[in-house]
Amino acid sequence: MVKDHGSQIKDDKTYERLRDQGASKGKAARIANAQAKSKASHGGTSETAAKGGRHGRYEDWNKDDLYQQAKKVGIAGRSKMSKDALIDALRNH
Incomplete structure (x- = not known):
């Protein structure tokens, strides 16, 4: 209820x-x-x-926000990734 x-x-x-x-x-x-x-x-x-209550496109995020999201979901090697690599990693984790 x-x-x-x-x-x-x-x-x-x-x-x-x-x-x-x-x-x-x-x-x-x-x-x-x-x-x-x-x-x-x-x-x-x-x-x-x-x-579905989801966020906007990753391409519209800045690199710092992408890094924080990658950290939140536990993506390894994120500190050495470019913005495009972070986007790929977030989409495919």
Whole structure:
């Protein structure tokens, strides 16, 4: 059963799913509220849901952000990789 998180959270089910996946309270709230707002204004699936809550294209990230993501997922040898190599490694890990 989905818990009511108060009037601050517009989509409790999405909020709980994101929290279970490890998202911070703030991030989960932002995504859940954006999804609820989009559903209300479009009457259907939100853009956030269509993207699966995923980030933008790696090509649009800077090298430092790519490095941090590679570190987060445990890619070995990341400190010596170029931006293109980091993108490849992230896509194929």
